Amino acid sequence: MKYAFFLGCLIPAREPNYENSVRKIAPILGIELVEMEGANCCAPFSIQSVDYTSWLALAARNLCIAEKMRLNILTLCNDCYESLLMTNTILKEHDELRDKVNEILADVGLEFKGKTDVKIFSDVLYEDVGLEKVKNAVKKPFNGLRVAVQPGCHLTKPKRIHFGQQLGIIALDELVKATGANSIPYERKEACCGGPLRGVNDEVALHVAKQKLDCMKAAGVDGIVTVCPFCYLELDMGQIEIKRHLKEEYDLPVLNFAELLRMAMGMKLEDWELKAHRIPITKILNMAEEK
Amino acid sequence: MQKAIMVIGGGVAGIQASLDLANRGFKVYLVEKSPSIGGRMAQLDKTFPTMDCSMCILAPKMIECSHHPSVQLLTYSEVKGVKGSAGNFTVTVLRKPRYIDEKKCTGCGICAQNCPTETPNEFDENIGVRRAIYMPFPQAVPRIMLIDKENCIECGLCEKVCPAKAVNREQQPEEIELDVGAIVVATGFDMFDPSVIPQYGYGRSKNVITAMELERLLCASGPTGGHLIRPSDGKIPRSIAFIQCVGSRDRREWINHPYCSSICCKYAVKDAVLIKEHESNSLVTIFYIDMRAFGKGFQEFVNRAKSEFGIEFIRSNPGEISEDRKTDNLIISFEDPITRTVQNMPFDLVVLCPALIPSKGVKELANTLGIELDNYGFLKSEDSVRKPLDTKVEGIFACGYCVGPKTGDIPDSITQGSATAARVAEVLAFKEES
Amino acid sequence: MLVKWGIQLSCLDAYFMHEVANTPRGRGVLACIQCGRCTSSCPVARVVQEHNPRKLMEMIILGLRSDVLDGQLPWYCLSCFTCLDRCPQMGDVGEVMFAIRNLAVRKQNVPEGILVQAKSLFENGRVVTASRMASVQREKYGLGKEPSVDVEAVQKILKKTCFDKLISKGS
Numbered sequence: 045m046k047y048a049f050f051l052g053c054l055i056p057a058r059e060p061n062y063e064n065s066v067r068k069i070a071p072i073l074g075i076e077l078v079e080m081e082g083a084n085c086c087a088p089f090s091i092q093s094v095d096y097t098s099w100l101a102l103a104a105r106n107l108c109i110a111e112k113m114r115l116n117i118l119t120l121c122n123d124c125y126e127s128l129l130m131t132n133t134i135l136k137e138h139d140e141l142r143d144k145v146n147e148i149l150a151d152v153g154l155e156f157k158g159k160t161d162v163k164i165f166s167d168v169l170y171e172d173v174g175l176e177k178v179k180n181a182v183k184k185p186f187n188g189l190r191v192a193v194q195p196g197c198h199l200t201k202p203k204r205i206h207f208g209q210q211l212g213i214i215a216l217d218e219l220v221k222a223t224g225a226n227s228i229p230y231e232r233k234e235a236c237c238g239g240p241l242r243g244v245n246d247e248v249a250l251h252v253a254k255q256k257l258d259c260m261k262a263a264g265v266d267g268i269v270t271v272c273p274f275c276y277l278e279l280d281m282g283q284i285e286i287k288r289h290l291k292e293e294y295d296l297p298v299l300n301f302a303e304l305l306r307m308a309m310g311m312k313l314e315d316w317e318l319k320a321h322r323i324p325i326t327k328i329l330n331m332a333e334e335k
Numbered sequence: 336m337q338k339a340i341m342v343i344g345g346g347v348a349g350i351q352a353s354l355d356l357a358n359r360g361f362k363v364y365l366v367e368k369s370p371s372i373g374g375r376m377a378q379l380d381k382t383f384p385t386m387d388c389s390m391c392i393l394a395p396k397m398i399e400c401s402h403h404p405s406v407q408l409l410t411y412s413e414v415k416g417v418k419g420s421a422g423n424f425t426v427t428v429l430r431k432p433r434y435i436d437e438k439k440c441t442g443c444g445i446c447a448q449n450c451p452t453e454t455p456n457e458f459d460e461n462i463g464v465r466r467a468i469y470m471p472f473p474q475a476v477p478r479i480m481l482i483d484k485e486n487c488i489e490c491g492l493c494e495k496v497c498p499a500k501a502v503n504r505e506q507q508p509e510e511i512e513l514d515v516g517a518i519v520v521a522t523g524f525d526m527f528d529p530s531v532i533p534q535y536g537y538g539r540s541k542n543v544i545t546a547m548e549l550e551r552l553l554c555a556s557g558p559t560g561g562h563l564i565r566p567s568d569g570k571i572p573r574s575i576a577f578i579q580c581v582g583s584r585d586r587r588e589w590i591n592h593p594y595c596s597s598i599c600c601k602y603a604v605k606d607a608v609l610i611k612e613h614e615s616n617s618l619v620t621i622f623y624i625d626m627r628a629f630g631k632g633f634q635e636f637v638n639r640a641k642s643e644f645g646i647e648f649i650r651s652n653p654g655e656i657s658e659d660r661k662t663d664n665l666i667i668s669f670e671d672p673i674t675r676t677v678q679n680m681p682f683d684l685v686v687l688c689p690a691l692i693p694s695k696g697v698k699e700l701a702n703t704l705g706i707e708l709d710n711y712g713f714l715k716s717e718d719s720v721r722k723p724l725d726t727k728v729e730g731i732f733a734c735g736y737c738v739g740p741k742t743g744d745i746p747d748s749i750t751q752g753s754a755t756a757a758r759v760a761e762v763l764a765f766k767e768e769s
Numbered sequence: 770m771l772v773k774w775g776i777q778l779s780c781l782d783a784y785f786m787h788e789v790a791n792t793p794r795g796r797g798v799l800a801c802i803q804c805g806r807c808t809s810s811c812p813v814a815r816v817v818q819e820h821n822p823r824k825l826m827e828m829i830i831l832g833l834r835s836d837v838l839d840g841q842l843p844w845y846c847l848s849c850f851t852c853l854d855r856c857p858q859m860g861d862v863g864e865v866m867f868a869i870r871n872l873a874v875r876k877q878n879v880p881e882g883i884l885v886q887a888k889s890l891f892e893n894g895r896v897v898t899a900s901r902m903a904s905v906q907r908e909k910y911g912l913g914k915e916p917s918v919d920v921e922a923v924q925k926i927l928k929k930t931c932f933d934k935l936i937s938k939g940s
Contacts, residue, residue: 051916053896057900063912064912067912082917082919084895084919085896085923090887091887093871095930105922152919197847201854235851236849238847241845243886244882252812316909584802587857654811654851670821677811
C-alpha cells in the first residue's frame with residue numbers, strides 16, 4: 045500500500061519522535077510512504093481564520109501534488125486531516141469554488157481534479173492494513189495498561205464531513221486494544237484538548253486542557269494516547285504548565301499512538317525519543333511483556 | 336362489492352374507525368400486530384389537559400370493539416399481502432400463534448403465576464418484567480394469554496396447571512384470506528431511540544429515561560404500582576428535569592426529523608404536573624426551545640403548571656448530560672438564559688421527550704399495500720389539503736399519527752378515525768351505486 | 770453599542786446578518802433558532818464567560834456589527850466543531866465563527882499569535898519551523914533535513930489571494 049505521506053508542519057518541527065515511530069512501523073505493516081515534494085502547510089485553524097480562499101488554495105496545492113503522484117494522502121495530524129479533507133470535499137462538490145481555486149493554482153502550474161482521497165493514520169491501519177495484521181505484528185503486548193485515548197476533535201468532527209462520527213473513535217480504540225492496552229472510557233472523551241489556542245491564548249488553552257485531564261484522572265488511567273500532535277503537545281507540555289500556573293498535578297504520561305504501537309511491536313524507543321516526553325514515560329515502559 | 340372493511344392498527348384511531356364503521360352496518364376486521372388492542376393510549380397514565388385517566392376513557396371503547404357483533408378482532412396478526420382493488424380487495428393475514436386455544440382461555444392467569452421465567456415487559460417499556468406466558472397488560476382486549484416462545488423454557492408447567500386446558504404448544508401460524516371493500520391504516524407511532532444522541536447518556540446512564548418510560552412508572556398498573564422511583568437505586572427522585580426536542584426539530588442528516596412532533600410540549604407539562612401530584616415537594620424543571628401549547632385549554636394548563644404547581648420552565652436546550660458515578664445523579668450542562676453563562680445543575684432523574692416516528696414495520700406494510708411514504712417514513716396522503724385521509728390507492732385510507740404529526744393528540748386521533756370511517760362509507764356507497 | 774442592560778437601536782446594522790450569510794462559511798446564521806445547545810456544549814464557554822456561541826449568533830442577528838467584529842469572542846474559539854455537530858438546525862456555528870474571524874481580520878482585529886503563524890507561513894511555507902533542537906535531532910537520528918517547501922509557490926498563491934496584505938495590515 046503506497047501513500048503520499050503528508051507530514052504537516054508540527055511533527056517535523058517539534059515532534060520528530062512521532063515521525064520516527066511512524067517510519068519504523070510502516071514497512072512492517074506493508075505501508076510505503078512516498079515523500080510529497082515541496083508540499084506546504086495544510087493551512088490549519090489559524091490560517092483558515094485569516095482568509096478562506098487562501099486556505100482552499102494552499103490545501104488544494106497539496107491535493108494536486110498527491111494527484112500527480114496518483115496516490116491517496118496519508119496524514120498523521122488531525123488538523124492536517126481536517127484541512128485537506130474539508131478542502132477536498134468542498135472543491136469536489138462546488139464547481140464555482142473549484143474554478144476559482146484552479147485559477148489561482150494555474151499560476152503555479154497545478155490543477156485540482158478531485159482524484160485523490162485523504163486518510164489519517166489510524167483509519168489506514170484499521171481499514172486498509174486491517175486489525176488482524178496489526179494484531180499479528182504485536183510481539184510485546186501491554187498487559188493491563190489503562191490508557192485514556194484522546195481521539196482529538198478533527199478525527200471525527202464535523203460529522204457530516206467525516207461520514208460517521210463514532211467509527212474513527214471505534215477504530216482507534218480497537219487498535220489500542222490490539223496493542224494489549226485497555227482504552228478506558230471517560231467523560232467528555234470527544235472534547236477538545238485546547239491545542240488550537242496554544243500560542244494564541246495560552247491561559248484559555250490550559251483551562252480547557254485541565255478539564256480534559258480532570259476527566260481522564262477521574263477515570264483512573266496510567267497514561268494518555270493521542271493521535272494529533274497538537275493534543276500531544278497540549279496534554280504533555282500542558283501538564284507542566286498546569287502544574288506551574290494552576291497548581292494541579294496529574295503525572296499522566298502521554299504517548300502518541302505510533303509510539304504505543306511501535307513499543308508493542310517489540311521495538312525500543314531511543315533515548316532522545318524518551319526525553320521528548322515532558323512527563324516521563326518510564327512506568328509505561330515497564331508494562332510491556334513478552335507475548 | 337364487499338361490505339367488510341379491514342382496519343390495520345388497534346390504537347385509538349383504529350378503534351374509533353372500527354366502531355363508527357361497525358355501527359353503520361359494515362363488518363370490520365380489526366388487525367393488530369401486538370397481542371392486544373389499545374396502542375399508545377393504553378400505556379398512558381393520564382391525558383392532557385384534563386388529567387383524565389387514560390385507560391378509563393379507552394377501556395369502554397376497547398370492550399365495545401370486542402363485544403360488537405360486527406367487529407372481528409384479529410390480534411397478534413399481520414397483513415402479508417393484498418390483491419384486488421377498491422370494493423374488492425383480498426387481504427392475506429398471518430395470525431401468529433399464541434400457543435393458547437383462544438376459545439378455551441379465560442384469562443385467569445394461573446399459568447403465569449406458575450411460569451418460572453422472567454423477561455423484560457415490552458408494554459412497560461422494558462422496565463418491568465413479565466413471564467414467558469403472559470397477559471399483555473391487565474386490561475388487555477382480548478383477554479387471552481399468550482406464550483413468548485423465544486423466552487419459554489418449555490417446562491410445560493403452564494399446560495399442567497391450566498384449568499381450561501387451553502395451552503397448545505404445538506399451535507401453528509395460520510394464514511387466512513379475507514375479502515374486504517376497503518382498508519384503513521392506523522398504525523400510530525414509535526418513539527425515536529435517544530441513544531442515537533450519545534451526549535444525553537440514554538442507555539449509558541440508568542436515570543435518563545424517555546417520557547413513555549416515565550408514564551409507565553407513574554401508572555398505577557405499571558411496574559412500580561405508580562410509585563415514582565428512579566431506575567438505578569429505587570430512590571424517590573427529588574429533582575427531575577425534562578428535556579424537550581430530543582430528535583424533533585432536528586435537521587441533521589443522521590437524525591432527519593426536522594418536524595415538530597406536536598404533542599411533546601403538552602405531555603411534558605402533563606407529566607410534570609403528575610410528578611408534582613405524586614411528590615409535592617419535588618423540583619421539576621422543563622428545558623425547552625419553544626413551548627408549543629396550542630389549542631383550547633393547553634396554554635391555560637401551562638400557566639397553571641407555572642403558577643399553581645411551581646414547575647420551572649427554562650428556555651434553553653442542554654448540550655450535555657454527565658453522570659456523577661457516586662450518586663447516580665445526572666448533571667445537565669445548559670446556558671442559563673438570564674445570566675448567559677454555562678451552568679451545571681444536578682438532577683436525580685432526567686426525562687427525555689423524543690421525536691415521534693413512524694411505527695416499526697410500516698415500510699413493509701406500505702410496500703405490501705402499494706401506498707407511498709414521505710421523506711420521514713410516514714404514510715403519504717393523496718392530497719394533504721383536500722383528501723388528507725385517502726392514500727394514492729383508491730380504497731385504502733390512513734389516519735392518526737401514522738400519517739404524521741397533525742395536532743397529534745388523542746382527540747385528534749379519534750376525530751381522524753371517525754372522519755376516515757365516514758370517508759370509507761362514502762367511497763363504498765359511491766362504488767355500490769356505480 | 771451594547772449598553773449595560775440595553776442596546777442603542779441607532780447602532781444596529783440591519784444588513785449585518787445577511788452580510789455574514791453571504792460571507793464564505795457564514796450561511797448558517799440564517800438557520801439559528803437560539804436554542805442554546807451550542808453554548809452548553811462548548812468547552813471554552815465553560816471556562817470563559819465572554820465566549821458564548823449562541824450569543825454570537827444573537828449579536829449577528831440583531832446587527833451588532835462593531836461589537837462582533839471588534840470583540841474578542843470569536844478568538845476564543847477552538848474550532849473543535851462540537852457546536853456544529855450538535856446544532857439541530859444546521860446553524861453551523863463553528864463555521865460562522867470562521868466567517869466572523871475572516872471579517873474581523875479585515876478590521877485589523879487579530880491576535881498576535883495568529884499573525885505569527887500567518888507570517889511564518891508566508892515566509893517559510895510553514896506555520897511553524899523546526900526548532901534548533903528538532904533540527905539537531907533530525908540530523909543526528911537519521912530523519913534527514915526538514916522536508917523542503919516550495920516557498921515560491923506558496924508566496925505566489927498567497928500574493929494572489931492578497932493574504933500578505935491582510936497580515937501586514939494587522940501588525
